[in-house]
Amino acid sequence: MKEEYIFLSGNEACAEAAIKANLGFFAGYPITPSTEIAEILAERLPSQNKIFIQMEDEIASLAAVIGASIGGLKAMTATSGPGFSLMQEHIGFAVMAEISCVIVNVQRLGPSTGQPTSPSQGDVMQARWGTHGDHPIIALSPSSVKEVFDLTIQAFNLSEKYRIPVILLMDEVVAHMREKLKISTHDIRIYERKKVKLTQNEEYYPYKNEVSKVPALALFGEGYRFHITGLIHDQAGFPTLRIDEINDWQDRIFGKIENNLDEIIQYEEEDLEDAETVIISYGISVRSAQAAKNIARENGKKVGLIKLLTIWPFAEELIKKVSKKVKKIIMPELNRGQLVLEVERNACFGGAQVIRINRLDGKLISPKAILDKI
Amino acid sequence: MSKIEIRLAGVGGQGLILAGLILAEASAIFDNKFVSQTQSYAPLARGAPSKSELIISDREIDYPEVEKADLFLALSQDAYDKYINDLKENGIVIIDKDLLASKHFSSLIALPLTEIAMKSTGKSFSVSMAALGVIAALGKFSSYESLIKSIKKNAPKGTEELNLKAFEAGFSAFGKH
Numbered sequence: 001m002k003e004e005y006i007f008l009s010g011n012e013a014c015a016e017a018a019i020k021a022n023l024g025f026f027a028g029y030p031i032t033p034s035t036e037i038a039e040i041l042a043e044r045l046p047s048q049n050k051i052f053i054q055m056e057d058e059i060a061s062l063a064a065v066i067g068a069s070i071g072g073l074k075a076m077t078a079t080s081g082p083g084f085s086l087m088q089e090h091i092g093f094a095v096m097a098e099i100s101c102v103i104v105n106v107q108r109l110g111p112s113t114g115q116p117t118s119p120s121q122g123d124v125m126q127a128r129w130g131t132h133g134d135h136p137i138i139a140l141s142p143s144s145v146k147e148v149f150d151l152t153i154q155a156f157n158l159s160e161k162y163r164i165p166v167i168l169l170m171d172e173v174v175a176h177m178r179e180k181l182k183i184s185t186h187d188i189r190i191y192e193r194k195k196v197k198l199t200q201n202e203e204y205y206p207y208k209n210e211v212s213k214v215p216a217l218a219l220f221g222e223g224y225r226f227h228i229t230g231l232i233h234d235q236a237g238f239p240t241l242r243i244d245e246i247n248d249w250q251d252r253i254f255g256k257i258e259n260n261l262d263e264i265i266q267y268e269e270e271d272l273e274d275a276e277t278v279i280i281s282y283g284i285s286v287r288s289a290q291a292a293k294n295i296a297r298e299n300g301k302k303v304g305l306i307k308l309l310t311i312w313p314f315a316e317e318l319i320k321k322v323s324k325k326v327k328k329i330i331m332p333e334l335n336r337g338q339l340v341l342e343v344e345r346n347a348c349f350g351g352a353q354v355i356r357i358n359r360l361d362g363k364l365i366s367p368k369a370i371l372d373k374i
Numbered sequence: 375m376s377k378i379e380i381r382l383a384g385v386g387g388q389g390l391i392l393a394g395l396i397l398a399e400a401s402a403i404f405d406n407k408f409v410s411q412t413q414s415y416a417p418l419a420r421g422a423p424s425k426s427e428l429i430i431s432d433r434e435i436d437y438p439e440v441e442k443a444d445l446f447l448a449l450s451q452d453a454y455d456k457y458i459n460d461l462k463e464n465g466i467v468i469i470d471k472d473l474l475a476s477k478h479f480s481s482l483i484a485l486p487l488t489e490i491a492m493k494s495t496g497k498s499f500s501v502s503m504a505a506l507g508v509i510a511a512l513g514k515f516s517s518y519e520s521l522i523k524s525i526k527k528n529a530p531k532g533t534e535e536l537n538l539k540a541f542e543a544g545f546s547a548f549g550k551h
Contacts, residue, residue: 005402006403007398007399007402007403007409032417116417117415117416117417118414173412173438176412176413177410177411177412177438178395178398178399178402178409178410178411179402179408179409179410179411179438180402180403180408180409287436287437287438288437290436290437291436291437294436364437364439366437366441367436367437367441
C-alpha cells in the first residue's frame, strides 16, 4: 500500500476523513472556525455525485442531515458554538429516533458570538446535556491533526453502528493548526450500516427489542412501512404510554451505549507506570499537558498523562482506578472547569487530590502553568 | 536541530498566514521535519493583528505554539513591541525598517521589505514573500529549494510568478545587507 505524507489543517483532515468514511451528504451553515470543512466538501462532494447543501441556518442543517441519513446516506454537519446551540433540539430528535449522524462542533470562545477566532473547550457540557431529557450521547475530542482524521472516521463508525448522533468536539487551534499526516489506507476500518434482513412473514420493526439493542433501520423508500417520531415509541415507532414499552425503550436506548463502553471509550496513557502525579486532558489542552509531562520527566519527576479521546460517555472506571494509584491529578481545560467535574466525582473513590487549571481568554494553557502545579 | 520556534507577526493583509503555510510545508514535506503551524487572526480582512507560528523539530511536537522564538519576523510596530522580549538568546529578528523602529542589536536584520516587494512586484502584499527570501538566505531554517517548491505549491493560482519574484528579491537583498 502506498503511503504518503500530506501537510494539512485539522479542518482539512476532518473533511478528508469524512470523504474516506463514505460521507454521502453534508448540510450546513458556514461559521468560523469550522468554515473550511464546508468549503472543502462543497467542492469535493458534488464531483463524486454526493450532496452538499448550504442551508438557511443550523436548525435546518441538522434537519436535512437527519433526513438524508434516514434515506440511507452517511450524513454530517459542521458548526461552532452559536450554531451548535441552534442544533440542540434536533440532536435530541436524532437520539430519540435513533438516526445516525455526525455533528462537528469547532469550539470557539463563547457564550453568544463570543470570539470567533479564539479556541475554547466551553461546549463540553453542552455536548452532553444541551438537548433536554435524559439521553445517551457520544462525543469525541481530538488533540492533533492526525487525531482529527482518525476520530472523524471513528465518529461515523460509532454513529452508524449504534444509531446515535456522534459529536466531534474540536477547537479553533486543532481546526486551524497544520501538521503532517501519513495517509495509509490499509488500516482504516469503515463501518457500513446494517441492512434489514427478515425471514418470511416476519414483520419489520425499526425499534425492535433485539439482543444487540441496535436493530437495522430500513431506508425510506425501501418498501417497509414504519413510523419515526420524537415521542417515546413502541417497537414499530408509534407513540406509546404503556409502562412496559417505555421500560423496554429505555433499557435499549441507554443499554446500547452502556453495554459497549469498552468499545466506545477510547483513551491513551503515557508514562503512567510509576506516576505519582497524572495530568488528565483532552482536545488541544493535551498538547500543553504533554509538554509539561515531558519537561517534568526530564527533571526526574514521576508524572504521567491520560489523554481522553472519548469524553462522552465519560471514562468513569478509568478515573476511579487511577485515583487509587496516584496522589495528584491535574486537569487543564479551556473553560471554567467542565469535564473536571466528572474527574472529581470519580477521583473521590481513590482520594487523589484534583487540581484544576482553567483558562478562557482565548489563549492556550502554557506548559509552565501546568508545571507550576506539579 | 532539536526544536526551532518561528514567529511571523504583523497585520492582516501582509500575507503572513500564507507565508507561514509556505515555510511550514517547505519544512514538513520538502525538508521532512515534524512541523506544527498555528495562526491567530481577527475576524477582519485587513489591518488587525495577524500572526503565524511554527515549531520545526526532528521529533514529534507537543506544545504547538511559540514560547521563545529562534526567529521573529516583525512587520508592524505593535507586533514588534509585543513579542520582542520572547526571544531565545541570539534569536534572529527580521524587521521592515520602514514600518517600525528598533534599537540596533547584533542579531537584527533591518531591511526595507515592503519597498523591496513593491519594486519587484508592484504589490505591497508580497512583503511576506520578500521576508521568506531573507529567511531562505539565512540558510538555517529551510532551504532555498524547498521554499521555491512550497511557494509553487501554495501560492494562489496565477500568482506563483509574482510571489517568486518577491521571494527572489528578498533573497538577494539579504546578500547586500
